[in-house]
Amino acid sequence: MSLAPVAQPSFDDLGTHLSQVTFCVVDLETTGGGKDSCITEIGAVKVRGGEILGEFQTLVRPEVPIPPMIQVLTGITNQMVASAPRLDDALPRFATFSAGCVMVAHNAPFDIGFLRRGHELLSLPWPRPHVVDTVAVARQVMPAEEVRNCKLSTLAAHFGATTIPNHRALSDARATVDVLHALLERVGNLGVHTLEDLSEMTARVSPDRRAKRGWAKAAPEAPGVYWFVHDGLDADQRPRTEVLYVGKSTHLRRRVRSYFSAAEKRSRIHEMVRVATGVQFLECATSLEAEVRELRMIASHSPRYNRRSKNQHRQIWLKLTREAFPRLSAVRRVTDESATHWGPFTSMDAAQEAAMVLQEAFRLRQCTTRLSARTPSADCALREMGRCSAPCLLGDGVAAHAVAVEEVQRAWDSDARGVLRSARERLTKLVAAERYEEAGVLTSRLQHFHATSVRHHRVRSIAACRQLVAAAPVAGGWDIHVIRHGRLAAASFARTPMVQAVAAEAVASAATVVAPPGGMPACTHEEAERVAAWLETPGVRLLDTDGEWSWPVNAGLPADRLAGELLGDAAPALVSDLEFGAAHGQSVHVV
Known part of the structure; x- marks a missing residue:
């Protein structure tokens, strides 16, 4: 690790050197500047490294008469173009001449705009060439006290061009070549040596x-x-x-x-x-x-100009409290009793949304009152609404609440289907009543719950493994990683015949990683997720495992099973209805 000095990079480092670029310097004459105007002449010079490689010139018979003022300006009359080739003949020939070149023009938007429009008119593919505008370059490097303006005639006279521009395409193109070379000499003194530098x-x-x-x-x-x-x-x-x-x-x-x-x-x-x-x-x-x-x-x-990943340690978890009648609580730290925690979430709002999904699915109590297992307490409106089993009354609700706690724990540990199925009836009714916005809110909550379930288990699964050694094919060989308790402990690259030997060296030199308490990864969750994502990419081969890398099959369902669990047999019809609602301006997310 060393501080890079300020030094002039080589041409190979920074792009295509200007001496190696083939420029096609083009100029057009037209019937005017309007969108209905037509090309009357094309002139171009192909040049590389200061050497002229070829020239192109043709008159073009326009579809409209040339206005008298334009005839006086250019010297091109209607009689001159009467026997000239039409655009469908002239433009393809010019496209062949300029193929693969960097296009150069003085006031390039005008000339290149006409060429692009001609391609569209003839249904020819536009090659999207790199374009250099000598006007733009001149405005960057020519001081106002040196030239009064950046017109072609002014610059040609200032640089002593061998051709005087006279509003004829080939003459103007030749003059532009001289102007281009003079400008490139100027920018070279400013450290601009490549085509990429010139574009900048x-x-x-x-x-x-x-x-x-x-x-x-x-x-x-x-x-x-x-x-x-x-x-x-x-x-x-x-x-x-x-x-x-x-x-x-x-x-x-x-x-x-x-x-x-x-x-x-x-x-x-x-x-x-x-x-x-x-x-x-x-x-x-x-x-x-x-x-x-x-x-x-x-x-x-915590660099001040980075935005992402700056708060990797700021995470929220849902916790089942340890009391007579457990409830859900959002906390910022996981204790050793990790089985009672689920997450993580990136914000308190996301955690509260997930808590709401679980509370509605299993009628888990939502109040924060400290309840006694021996003395009954007053119930609240949620019992009357059928949204709580009311363990506070110490009646049948005690057993019902215990079952709800078990269901929440099961949803966290192994099976998310109960949460999804619990919303099926409500979602069906909302869609049938065309209450698409409410259906969208519900499906969004369930999607977030499902995504958190996947994140929770995929991270816990690699955190439980004392060591995973894996390899993935890349160009020229294999990437090899040693992962311990979810943390990347070593990384190497190996040529194909040396994979096993390099993997053994990586294991021997890998960092020592102590298993953290509570089944958490020995790194941030974001790092563990990046590692898990790499392990799950196609082509990864496990070379050695010390531990069990697995998670419950029903904890993270594929998309088709997810829709089936949520919508049941009516899934295709309900999805169609949801899409109809979305198409008509409703806020809705389809699972």
Whole structure:
């Protein structure tokens, strides 16, 4: 890990060098500037590395007469184009001439717009070429005190072009070639040497951002983690390095380079790059290792310009309280009695929504009153509404509430179907009554419950395994990971013949991981979920297991079974009704 110096990167590092680019400098003459105007002449010069490779010129017979003013301006008359080829002949020939080239024009939106419109008119595929506008380049590099404007005639005279532009397509294209070469010489003095650099300049990427693109040179062409830093002084005037932003990539050099280009649009990242004094890198053996290290660095440094993954430790759980008549409570910490906890949720609102689903499904009590198992208490309106078994009265509700607690525990531990089935009748009635918004709220809650059930069990399952050694095929070999109690303990890359040997080395060098209490993973849940997602990708091979990697089959149902449990035999009809409601402006989520 080292601070990347500000240095001029090589041309290979940053893109296609301008000397290797084939430009097609084009100019059009038309019957006017309106949308009904037609092309009357096409002129173009193909050039690379300062050498002219070819020229193209043709008059085009337009579909409308050339206005007298345009005839005077261009010298192209109706008689001159009377025997000229039509657009359906001229344009395909020009498309062949310019194929694969970077298009250049002076005031490119005008010329390129006519070419694109011509392709559409003839039903020809538009090749979407890279376009350079010499007007845009000139406005970036030509001081106002040096030239009075950026017209082609002004620039051609200023740079001493060998051809004087005269509103004829080929002459203007030849003049534009000279202007292009003069402008490229100017931008070369500003450190613009590649086509990508030129695009950044015309896209008005600020000079201070462009000046820092040399930082990308030190980045490897491999997966890894990068972080932008700011070197400054703390309150006591001591040197301090602040981590501003952490990211990961499968190709570090390309990703870091993008921060200094027009591809980066986020305003806060523009500010971050402006503040940064350097960028550091850590090459990783695999993409998963890069993901995990990014999460750990964000959790450790809480960089001010990162938005995601900054609150990995702030999680909410639902807990069955330990009292005479247990109820659901949202808590921020899991105790050793993990069997009474379920989650996690990313917000208190999400936890409350899940609690509501369980309470409605099993008539679990919702009040927060401390109830006695010996002395009856006054009941509330929920009993009269049939939404609570009223254990507070110490009658039949005591046994009913005990069954409800068992059902909640079963839904958490092994079988989510009871929760889904409990809503079937209500959902059917809501859809039949065309109360689609309420049906949408209900299905959304159930979807969140189901997603939490899947998350809960997939993380618990890998957390229970003392060690998993797995490999996945990638280009050129295999990614190998050692996972202990859900935490990534080692990562390696191996060529195909060396998989077993490299895996053994990875196990031997893997970090020691102590099993945390309560069946929790030995890392954040977000890291465990990333690891679980990798284990579940197609092609992953388990090389060794120490523990049981499994979870209940009914804890996370596939989509078709999920719809069946929720909607029963009427699933196709109800889904159709729900979709009808959504199509007519109702707020609805179809399971």
